[in-house]
Amino acid sequence: MTTYLEAEANPIRNTGAIRIYGPEAFAGMRRACQLTARCLDALAEIVVPGVTTQTIDDFVAQFALDNDTVSATLNYRGYPKSVCTSINHVVCHGIPNDKPLKEGDIVNIDVTFVVDGWHGDSSRMYPVGKLKRAAERLCEVTYRSLLVGIEAVKPGGHIGDIGEAIQTYAESERCSVVRDFCGHGVGKLFHDAPNILHYGRRGEGPEMKPGMIFTIEPMINLGRPHVKILNDGWTAVTRDRTLSAQYEHSLGVTEEGCEVFTFSPGGLDTPGIDFQREPAATA
Numbered sequence: 077m078t079t080y081l082e083a084e085a086n087p088i089r090n091t092g093a094i095r096i097y098g099p100e101a102f103a104g105m106r107r108a109c110q111l112t113a114r115c116l117d118a119l120a121e122i123v124v125p126g127v128t129t130q131t132i133d134d135f136v137a138q139f140a141l142d143n144d145t146v147s148a149t150l151n152y153r154g155y156p157k158s159v160c161t162s163i164n165h166v167v168c169h170g171i172p173n174d175k176p177l178k179e180g181d182i183v184n185i186d187v188t189f190v191v192d193g194w195h196g197d198s199s200r201m202y203p204v205g206k207l208k209r210a211a212e213r214l215c216e217v218t219y220r221s222l223l224v225g226i227e228a229v230k231p232g233g234h235i236g237d238i239g240e241a242i243q244t245y246a247e248s249e250r251c252s253v254v255r256d257f258c259g260h261g262v263g264k265l266f267h268d269a270p271n272i273l274h275y276g277r278r279g280e281g282p283e284m285k286p287g288m289i290f291t292i293e294p295m296i297n298l299g300r301p302h303v304k305i306l307n308d309g310w311t312a313v314t315r316d317r318t319l320s321a322q323y324e325h326s327l328g329v330t331e332e333g334c335e336v337f338t339f340s341p342g343g344l345d346t347p348g349i350d351f352q353r354e355p356a357a358t359a
C-alpha cells in the first residue's frame with residue numbers, strides 16, 4: 077500500500093512514503109533547478125574535442141562556488157567528483173578524469189546543485205564534434221523518450237504510465253531501456269520515494285498526485301539493456317559495449333499535469349543535436 081505524507085510536517089529522511097509538497101517547495105525547486113539548467117547551458121561551449129572530463133568537473137565546481145552553492149554529488153556516498161560524465165557506452169555515473177574527449181563521442185553530463193536545501197537534478201547529452209548518424213539518432217530517441225514520459229505525468233495517473241510510454245516509444249525505435257537504474261523522488265532529499273521506472277505497464281505503481289516531485293531520466297541503449305558496474309564501484313557500462321544515452325528532468329505534478337523545473341533557459345535542452353525525424357507513434 078502506498079503511503080503519502082505532507083512534506084513540510086515530516087522529517088527529512090527517506091521512509092518509503094511519497095512526499096506531497098506545497099507552493100514553497102515548488103518555488104525552491106525552481107531556483108535550484110534553474111541554476112543547474114544554467115550550468116548545463118554554459119557547458120555547451122566547453123564540450124569540444126580535446127577537452128577532458130576533469131576540465132568539465134572543474135568548471136562545474138567553479139560554477140557552484142561562483143553561485144554560492146554546492147554540488148550534491150561531491151562526496152555523496154563516497155563519489156569523488158562534482159559531476160557525472162558518461163561517455164559512449166557508459167550508461168551513467170562516469171567519473172571525470174584526464175582522458176580527452178574525441179571527435180564523434182557522446183557524453184552525458186549530470187549536474188545536481190543544492191540551493192537552500194533543494195536539489196536541482198538534471199542531465200543532457202552533448203556531442204563532441206560531428207557525430208555519426210547512429211549516435212545522433214540514439215540521442216534523438218532518448219530525448220523523445222524523456223518527453224513522452226513527461227507527457228504521461230498527470231494527477232490520477234500511475235507511475236507505470238510513465239514507464240510504459242517510454243518503453244513503447246524506445247522499443248518502437250529498435251532501442252532498449254535500461255532496467256538497472258530509475259528516476260526518483262527529489263526535493264530536500266537527493267533520492268527519495270517513489271522510484272520512477274522507465275519501463276512498465278499503464279495503471280501499475282503508485283498514483284500520481286499534485287505536489288509530488290521526482291525525476292524522469294531514461295537511459296536508452298542502441299543494443300541490449302544489460303549493464304555492468306566497473307571496479308570503481310560507480311561507472312555503469314553496457315555489457316555489449318553499444319552506445320547509451322540519457323536525458324533527465326526534475327518536475328512536479330500539478331493539478332493540470334506537471335511543471336518541468338529543469339528546462340533550459342537558453343533553449344539548449346538538446347545542445348548540438350540535430351533532430352531530423354519525427355518520432356514513431358506511441359499509441
